[in-house]
Amino acid sequence: xxQAVKDFVGTSEGHAIVVAVxxxxxxxxxxxxAVRLVRKLLTRDDVPLSSSSLIENIVRIAIWSIGGSFVLxxxxxxxxxxxxxxxxxxxxxxxxxxxxxxxxxxxxxQVTLMNIVQPGDHIKIGSTxxxxxxxxxxxxxxxxxxxxxxxxxNSSINxxxxxxxEPKNLVSTMIAFTNDTxxxxxxxxxxxxxxxxxxxxxxxxxxxxxxxxxxxxxYGTWAKLRFVLKEMTNVREARDAALRAISPYTHMNPExxxxxx
Numbered sequence: 001x002x003q004a005v006k007d008f009v010g011t012s013e014g015h016a017i018v019v020a021v022x023x024x025x026x027x028x029x030x031x032x033x034a035v036r037l038v039r040k041l042l043t044r045d046d047v048p049l050s051s052s053s054l055i056e057n058i059v060r061i062a063i064w065s066i067g068g069s070f071v072l073x074x075x076x077x078x079x080x081x082x083x084x085x086x087x088x089x090x091x092x093x094x095x096x097x098x099x100x101x102x103x104x105x106x107x108x109x110q111v112t113l114m115n116i117v118q119p120g121d122h123i124k125i126g127s128t129x130x131x132x133x134x135x136x137x138x139x140x141x142x143x144x145x146x147x148x149x150x151x152x153x154n155s156s157i158n159x160x161x162x163x164x165x166e167p168k169n170l171v172s173t174m175i176a177f178t179n180d181t182x183x184x185x186x187x188x189x190x191x192x193x194x195x196x197x198x199x200x201x202x203x204x205x206x207x208x209x210x211x212x213x214x215x216x217x218x219y220g221t222w223a224k225l226r227f228v229l230k231e232m233t234n235v236r237e238a239r240d241a242a243l244r245a246i247s248p249y250t251h252m253n254p255e256x257x258x259x260x261x
Contacts, residue, residue: 016075023075027067031060057137106155117162122170124163125152129172131232146236169206171239172226177250178219188213188223191246195225198245203238204230 035056072078117123117140121132130144139151165172177187188211195209207228215222225246229238 020071020075023067023071027064031063034059034063117157122165124165125160169229169232170226171229171235172224173239175225175250176220176222187249191249194245195242198241199227199238202241203234206230209242
């Protein structure tokens with residue numbers, strides 16, 4: 001058996017297969033370490049690129065393209081230049097049928113290279129608001145504060161209006177309360193104090209709650225309750241506690257409000 005293996009390796013076909021296997025192994029190792037290096041570099045503050053998986057995948061594809069081209073040309077005698085030219089012609093026809101995919105891929109490159117959004121950002125696009133988890137070759141993954149994961153096409157991120165909400169640990173929710181004889185400033189101050197006390201029971205605050213009025217009409221007042229957490233681990237609990245604390249002030253008459261000690 002050993003002699004048969006030696007005889008096979010001694011042939012041109014056997015030599016080509018051995019070289020191909022070794023090259024593919026080295027390519028796998030090179031891609032693995034290159035991605036780890038890129039991932040480490042992208043976490044540095046002085047590197048103006050986001051730490052999205054899109055960059056890692058581009059590096060991985062580039063290394064595999066080089067390794068695959070070497071195997072095809074040196075081991076199997078395939079004209080890589082001619083193959084690329086043929087693929088280029090076919091790629092034009094293929095791209096016509098994959099316009100959305102190509103648009104999302106190019107959009108992902110622009111989103112990543114131009115730092116439109118990056119993992120960790122708190123954004124709002126359309127009706128979706130939450131934290132960016134990743135930017136892939138096709139879509140941007142956002143998780144809202146109900147832990148629901150949304151996948152937004154990169155083309156929408158690139159062409160749509162993206163609202164960057166800072167700081168990143170900001171929690172914002174809409175509230176509404178009826179107009180009555182209560183003093184507006186006093187009511188707002190009371191709700192802010194109640195929200196602070198409630199949130200501090202479940203999470204650590206970076207900035208105390210504050211209320212911004214957005215609209216006042218004949219039948220009610222609309223506003224945003226906002227606060228900043230030091231950590232985003234208990235977002236739902238913190239928001240729930242704040243809303244429960246201020247809920248009596250959103251709909252009751254002054255005489256129905258609980259008396260604070």
